[in-house]
Amino acid sequence: xxxxxxxxxxxxxxxxxxxxxxxxxxxxxxxxxxxxxxxxxxxxxxxxxxxxxxxxxxxxxxxxxxxxxxxxxxxxxxxxxxxxxxxxxxxxxxxxxxxxxxxxxxxxxxxxxxxxxx
Amino acid sequence: xxxxxxxxxxxxxxxxxxxxxxxxxxxxxxxxxxxxxxxxxxxxxxxxxxxxxxxxxxxxxxxxxxxxxxxxxxxxxxxxxxxxxxxxxxxxxxxxxxxxxxxxxxxxxxxxx
Numbered sequence: 586x587x588x589x590x591x592x593x594x595x596x597x598x599x600x601x602x603x604x605x606x607x608x609x610x611x612x613x614x615x616x617x618x619x620x621x622x623x624x625x626x627x628x629x630x631x632x633x634x635x636x637x638x639x640x641x642x643x644x645x646x647x648x649x650x651x652x653x654x655x656x657x658x659x660x661x662x663x664x665x666x667x668x669x670x671x672x673x674x675x676x677x678x679x680x681x682x683x684x685x686x687x688x689x690x691x692x693x694x695x696x697x698x699x700x701x702x703x
Numbered sequence: 704x705x706x707x708x709x710x711x712x713x714x715x716x717x718x719x720x721x722x723x724x725x726x727x728x729x730x731x732x733x734x735x736x737x738x739x740x741x742x743x744x745x746x747x748x749x750x751x752x753x754x755x756x757x758x759x760x761x762x763x764x765x766x767x768x769x770x771x772x773x774x775x776x777x778x779x780x781x782x783x784x785x786x787x788x789x790x791x792x793x794x795x796x797x798x799x800x801x802x803x804x805x806x807x808x809x810x811x812x813x814x815x816x
Binding site for chain 1: 753799801
């Protein structure tokens with residue numbers, strides 16, 4: 586079974602500063618990794634995902650994440666944040682069984698609330 | 704534009720009532736999911752369905768049931784609502800397979816008194 590740990594429950598940051606949201610996972614098999622964002626009073630939407638290939642993944646709104654297999658991490662970064670990035674961010678791992686099959690179920694982390702201050 | 708809709712944004716029910724939450728997607732997705740979102744716990748999977756009339760338990764199915772009679776519609780049923788089921792409920796859908804993006808509805812905030 587997979588599990589996901591987001592190391593920070595809240596991250597306050599000033600506008601135009603860089604930010605890193607940390608995510609570690611555990612799994613006995615290969616995984617697919619996702620970052621979703623939830624703006625206030627909305628559902629979740631996909632920021633980016635790692636399936637295979639290059640370990641640096643670029644997403645929407647200037648975000649990127651790096652898959653590190655040896656450290657089982659998938660940290661999310663943005664070099665310069667905006668007020669509009671204030672939201673809750675969720676890291677998730679997809680079930681991927683031996684042989685490459687998957688139902689597409691996701692296991693989510695606890696969420697990180699990013700608050701960008703002017 | 705992809706769309707997942709949920710029947711209510713806010714719902715207030717009494718303890719013991721039977722509660723129906725409905726979710727509809729217009730993307731011809733095979734998979735549909737019901738999650739519960741609580742502060743500090745993230746999203747937890749209640750049930751999912753990978754085909755019409757097919758369902759699988761997620762991590763926290765106790766106190767819930769589901770129904771999928773048509774491909775586009777997935778219902779979550781609280782047979783006898785309890786106060787500990789006060790939460791945000793999110794529906795999602797996706798095509799089959801682990802690589803696929805899940806698309807989420809706006810959520811239903813349920814309060815059980």
